[in-house]
Amino acid sequence: MTHPIIESFLRHSIERKDYQVVRQFLEEFQPADLCDLIQQEPLPTALDILKFLSYERRASVFGYLPNTLQEQLAAEMSDDDVSLLLKHMDADEGADLLNLLPEERHDGVLRSIAKKEREDLRRLASHSEGTAGAIMTSDYAAIPAHVKVSEALNIVRTTAPGAETIYQIFVTDGQHQLLGTVSLRELILAPQTVKIQDIMTTDIVTVSVDAAQEDAAKTISRYDLLALPVIDSESRLVGIITYDDAMDVAEAEATEDMHKSATIGNLEGNFRDARLLTLYRKRIVWLILLVFGNLFSGAGIAFFEDTIAAYVVLVFFLPVLVGSGGNAGSQAATLVIRGLATGDVDLKDWGRLLGRELVIASGLGLTMAIAISMVGHFRGGDEIALVVGLSMVSIVIVGSLVGMCLPFILNRLGWDPATASAPLVTTIADSAGVLIYFSIATAILGLPV
Template sequence: MIELRNPLLGPRLAPTDGPFDPARAAREIERCLERDDCRRLETWLAEALAADVAEALSHLDATLAARALPLLAPAGRAEVFGYLPLDMQSALVAVLPRAPLTELLEHMSADERADLFNALPPALREQVLPALAQAEREDIRRLSAYGRDTAGAIMTSDYAALAPGLTAREALDELRRVAPDAETIYTAYVIDAGRRLIGVTSLRSLITATPDTRVSELMERNPIVARVGDDQEVVAERIRRYDFIALPILDDEGRLVGIVTADDAMDVAQAEATEDALLAGGTAGRLAGTVRGASIRQLYRLRVFWLVLLVFGNIFSGAGIAHFEDTIASHLALLFFLPLLIASAGNAGSQSATLMVRALATGDVRAQDWSRMLGREILVAGLLGTTMAVAISAIGVWRGGPDIAVVVAITMLVVVLIGSLIGMSLPFALSKFRLDPATASGPLVTSIADVAGVLVYFGIASVVLGP
């Protein structure tokens, strides 16, 4: 039974009451549904935060979650639904009866409805469209027509617009009228008869102005905007940089067609960070939905490409070892240091690549900064390599004598330098070819550094020690 004062399941309480546990909440919801104890469940669903409810429901099977959702009021149901991962939303659309589904879609915001529509398979799309009013169908088709990862794909058409000739009193009346449907009313957009954006004003400005002041006198002209075709990362960065609540989106003719809100920008930033992390780990493509909900086929497809490709890339390491078989046979102590040296090259390369990928992603470093960063990286890598060479030389003397120690020390310096330069330069090169710099991290840099490390190590050994 759900106890409303239980810090696990109740509304968000003070931090001393303990953190919310969605997995345990999900189990309690399941028990209530099994016992048909809807009264307590309805009470908790009404009082808990929508994000907490959504996280708990995401731990349930779609059929169980579909039984719990209708216990919420229509507006609360849409809010909770919006917090669910898209794969869970799609699963719920497939099992919800037509009447609750229609009511749910009517209360969803325009951008969330469009995102859901894009995530549905064709058969479910045909099931969803008849459940919507004509205006909502047209809105979905329009928002769904924009390219993936563009501003148009993440914007909403639920914004507050004002005419420049309105007084502050009339403008506030207009905001009261549109508030139930608008994504935000804290920023209002001033448009002319052709829906071209001519300025923005804030709710604060309207409230503090004298009632007869015209909106045209209160608005800020030449606002910062984005175009429907702009990359969503650009939009998110603009919202972050200027601390906007929302950013207006214009079409090619300068007409206001939507806004991107700060919460959507945060979702974009999280999605991009997740994608970069996956690329850095050596995956190909995007993960639709969550890792927990991903199928075996999805996970296999994401990971197999780079692993197979890098297997063939590492053949060069084997070829390098085979080329220096005579040197290795004469000085078997060299093999003791091989894993250590190539690992050091890969680690140095991964560190450098991670720093550059993040710097490029945040705009801290740009493509034209490569030459300046190169000089700094050579100096830093040289210092790192020298430190590591000194640290390993004593083990070299102990394990193989002074000659081996010299080979290992020189190799350590060179491979750390090479690995660092590879790790630093690859993100710049990929960025120049309009590829995601995150691809340069992890397995790719490590594999290249491994091959270079083997060739350098045994090349130096053959020169110093002889064949």
């Protein structure tokens, strides 16, 4: 959305101190686009651009920036500047920023913030990462149950400027217990004299403050909510999670799962800007584990050295046979992992899915066996054709079952099913494939083990 010409114009104007021009120019941008612009500039220019924005826009743009950049920028700012940001940011984003600051700056940046907001920020910042509490905001619109619609609208009007959304309004009692919800749409349409308790919805979907944030995001998506109320262990309303945060969580979760599917550790922030050492560390762990896993295949091959020496043509088919088992297994694992992540598949479906996979894998294996047998026939004769055909069916079935079961087994062990990555499934299927192939070969070709 940005462009080199825009950037050079901007830098030029800043250097020439055409502040009026800069300000006018920056007014034109959407916050998300300004965020792109800032990310592409060196730190001092980024700080300059921020300074030209009104407090509200500055806070909004700052909240959009990736954590690493927020951290770098905040390190260059005075306590007063950070304080100004915190005052104008949404409470949930402010709490995230507070968490990025070194502990010793907390008192300094919070000093000039009003007591209630300060306590809010500290409380929001205290929830552990990955929980609903860590992404919720305390800026919600709340009304009592006994007021009339007209009074409720007045309360909303008064609290609106601070609230993250006023389209979903929460009905609470004096002890912050959540009694019901009412949408602004309902308030607008209802007769002005009706009491809130007579129109509010009492059948409310909530999430616990300790719940995983992906569960909160899934709930929002499942029930098409604008905002999901978050309650503590005593059913008190402590915050809300809005749909836009749920979208971000869902995207981050999908990214994490895709990375896991290729044995990449959880990478926070943008891949393009990640540090080289971080990327190295996120990738090396599983690569090394798989090196040792793959040695089993090697050991299997070594065990059948005599068979290989007698029929060197067998080695020609080794990569395609073991590779096919891994490929079919990766397909099965991916289908299950994504199904579990979206909620399309449930853990209790395990038996049924296994039965279906057996049928499908047999079909896949047979088709591939026919293809490879023809190659086997031309390259090594009928016996070889039989060996590679039988091996293909068996290996594809075994590989598929490994891929289908592994996510469920890992889940049972308390691991993320997405850990059943394609490379892990492939490595296991490879070892199994070597054993199956050479066992069938030794049996049919009548060789000594």
